[in-house]
Amino acid sequence: MATLEAIKYNGGQLEILDQLLLPESCTFIPICNVQDAWTAIREMKVRGAPAIAIVGCLSLAVELRKSPVLETKEQLHCFIKEKLDYLVTSRPTAVNMQLAAESCLKLSTLLSGDTLVGVTEASEAIVKHLEAMLANDIADNLAIGEHGSTDIRKKSIGKEKLRIMTHCNTGSLATAGYGTALGVIRSLHKANVLDQVYCTETRPYNQGSRLTAFELVYEKIPATLICDNMAAAAMKQLKIDAVIVGADRVAANGDTANKIGTYQLAVLAKSHNVLFYVAAPFSSIDFQIATGEWIPIEERPHSEMTHTGSTRTAAAGINCWNPGFDVTPAELITGGIVTEKGVFKPDQLVPLHK
Numbered sequence: 001m002a003t004l005e006a007i008k009y010n011g012g013q014l015e016i017l018d019q020l021l022l023p024e025s026c027t028f029i030p031i032c033n034v035q036d037a038w039t040a041i042r043e044m045k046v047r048g049a050p051a052i053a054i055v056g057c058l059s060l061a062v063e064l065r066k067s068p069v070l071e072t073k074e075q076l077h078c079f080i081k082e083k084l085d086y087l088v089t090s091r092p093t094a095v096n097m098q099l100a101a102e103s104c105l106k107l108s109t110l111l112s113g114d115t116l117v118g119v120t121e122a123s124e125a126i127v128k129h130l131e132a133m134l135a136n137d138i139a140d141n142l143a144i145g146e147h148g149s150t151d152i153r154k155k156s157i158g159k160e161k162l163r164i165m166t167h168c169n170t171g172s173l174a175t176a177g178y179g180t181a182l183g184v185i186r187s188l189h190k191a192n193v194l195d196q197v198y199c200t201e202t203r204p205y206n207q208g209s210r211l212t213a214f215e216l217v218y219e220k221i222p223a224t225l226i227c228d229n230m231a232a233a234a235m236k237q238l239k240i241d242a243v244i245v246g247a248d249r250v251a252a253n254g255d256t257a258n259k260i261g262t263y264q265l266a267v268l269a270k271s272h273n274v275l276f277y278v279a280a281p282f283s284s285i286d287f288q289i290a291t292g293e294w295i296p297i298e299e300r301p302h303s304e305m306t307h308t309g310s311t312r313t314a315a316a317g318i319n320c321w322n323p324g325f326d327v328t329p330a331e332l333i334t335g336g337i338v339t340e341k342g343v344f345k346p347d348q349l350v351p352l353h354k
């Protein structure tokens, strides 16, 4: 069965699956411009680091295809810079949108300096660059899946079937398709070596129980849901072989920001001698940040903790702390960082930076 398709793009028409309505309903909504994308990202109708960047960039392609009246390449450059700068403000922790914006502006600067290229050709080249992100992301995820699954199997010799724990949602709903950590799990399943995947509920926003569980059921991958506070017991009693999670931003030293609760899973994995992997495309690595202490962490509304839907479940008047992400120190990433280029120890990343 084909994996879920949450971002649909065809000839300048963009639609996304509204993830706020999952798992009750699969409803696609149109994204007609950059403002629509910014709002959808901010409201988490689309979420997950790669998907945020892809939807942001495709929304700019949609606007450029509608041919705004831009007479010079300087005007074109200012137009896309303004839009990209705005998209980068949608959510702070994932770095993918920022790096995608930098790469697009680099291309625009190159085209601006090329006297043989006119404004229409420059705009078309930028649209082509933005539109290529969908296919590139799927290809990267397939490679991540293969590298990760091969590495886990290599390090689990003697075990016929593997039990994997994962956190948050890193699948087709968080990427252009297939997924990163969930892509590795799909590849293990395809290779017939997956006994069971244990997905955490991922409080307070429940990306695990709402989204990952939805994808796993949809694709008939053997899976069991656990609450976040069952992770230690599951590692001990259910004999988990590896934990594999995604990333919103990896610092140059390998420290990794990912969904809140990732750090505690890494600590638990270490004390239970369970391999801990991060799976992410190179576009999640921020080489401008030396360590994880510089990664901005999004603070989320307290209502996510105090309410379930519109029903208050916490005592009125209680103070809350609701960071959306935490940083896992590189030394806890014992399995490695799985990318489309291979699996690396955290201290091997810097030499790979061009």
Ligand SMILES: CSC[C@@H](O)[C@@H](O)C(=O)COP(=O)(O)O
Residues within 6 Å of the ligand: 047, 048, 049, 050, 094, 167, 168, 169, 170, 171, 174, 175, 179, 180, 181, 207, 245, 246, 247, 248, 258, 259, 260, 324
């Ligand atoms: C391939 S998605 C990787 C991460 O973006 C994912 O693990 C995560 O933390 C998503 O957080 P979210 O707040 O749902 O956008």
